[in-house]
Ligand SMILES: CC(=O)SCCNC(=O)CCNC(=O)[C@H](O)C(C)(C)COP(=O)(O)OP(=O)(O)OC[C@H]1O[C@@H](n2cnc3c(N)ncnc32)[C@H](O)[C@@H]1OP(=O)(O)O
């Protein structure tokens with residue numbers, strides 16, 4: 001029988017090398033699947049576990065459950081107040097909590113770590129049957145595989161219908177998959193800075209990042225996990241993050257914030273760095289400390305696979321299946337997921353209404369940073385949602 005382990009019985013997440021150091025065990029729970037998971041692309045994953053966190057209480061009639069889906073390098077730790085010993089602030093603290101748009105005095109908020117990730121859910125750094133880490137043997141995943149396990153988690157929690165499913169970027173891809181695969185289980189839907197299908201340019205940016213990781217000699221074909229933790233493909237992952245981070249921000253922001261200013265006392269003409277270079281170095285180092293390169297590759301390929309219309313008669317036919325009350329929002333300066341993609345979503349989803357635009361200098365990351373505007377969208381959507 002598939003089970004949800006209560007917090008008191010939760011073992012520590014699998015050690016996955018240097019990127020886990022300093023990450024204290026949280027009050028995460030796990031969903032465990034008994035049978036191997038058969039994958040859309042073929043193959044299977046035995047022993048699937050999905051880490052998740054919850055906030056608030058499920059109402060007796062189970063009508064107040066909200067599913068929050070994280071982006072590429074996010075995790076289940078949406079908000080900080082999950083309990084004693086928890087690892088610090090969450091990535092959407094301004095949205096989830098008492099008195100916030102997702103008020104946890106009213107809503108029961110659930111956030112899983114995506115399948116293929118490295119923050120407690122089964123992924124390339126997890127132990128495979130036989131005791132070695134999956135590494136290169138970890139199979140190709142799609143967003144639909146990931147959503148299938150999320151749907152099982154919902155069943156295990158006794159949630160037959162979400163009042164709301166919300167996600168941005170990669171999380172928005174999964175939120176859309178929810179609304180198309182399980183319309184009867186998705187009451188409302190908020191899609192932020194996401195797309196109906198990964199575009200040629202998004203696949204192109206991803207391609208360069210995949211080459212950066214796999215080109216690192218310490219990648220070892222994906223089987224670096226058993227090696228000295230200090231010798232993972234950190235340079236390659238850092239390079240991928242630098243590139244990705246530029247796509248997450250806007251050109252005017254970088255220019256107005258950093259311009260041509262050298263970093264502190266450094267001299268760019270003598271081996272020193274400009275401020276913007278130091279900024280990218282910082283974000284690269286931060287990711288390398290907390291994220292597994294194998295998961296980065298697996299999740300990036302899963303994002304590339306995203307096409308809501310695959311096997312459903314195309315994008316328009318798939319979008320027409322959505323019955324959830326929907327809001328679609330673009331960030332006006334997003335150069336990675338340009339507003340044309342959200343225009344397509346808003347036009348194609350029958351219940352979506354007009355496209356909403358988040359005004360922000362920050363580009364794609366606006367969906368993480370512009371908390372007030374995202375909160376207003378949630379409040380509007382939830383005020384229309386019967387509970
Ligand atoms: C859904 C999810 O993805 S959740 C996971 C969280 N997301 C991420 O980590 C994505 C990557 N990070 C980001 O995109 C952003 O940091 C966000 C969205 C989380 C926050 O954006 P902002 O508040 O605008 O932060 P910003 O991009 O300016 O980064 C601030 C950091 O840069 C550092 N920094 C700023 N200027 C410099 C510089 N010249 N040299 C070195 N570091 C610098 C700051 O000290 C700060 O460090 P800290 O984060 O360790 O405290």
Ligand SMILES: N[C@@H](CCO)C(=O)O
Pocket residue numbers: 071072073074168169170248365
């Ligand atoms: N900052 C986000 C961008 C991708 O949406 C992340 O790292 O997940």
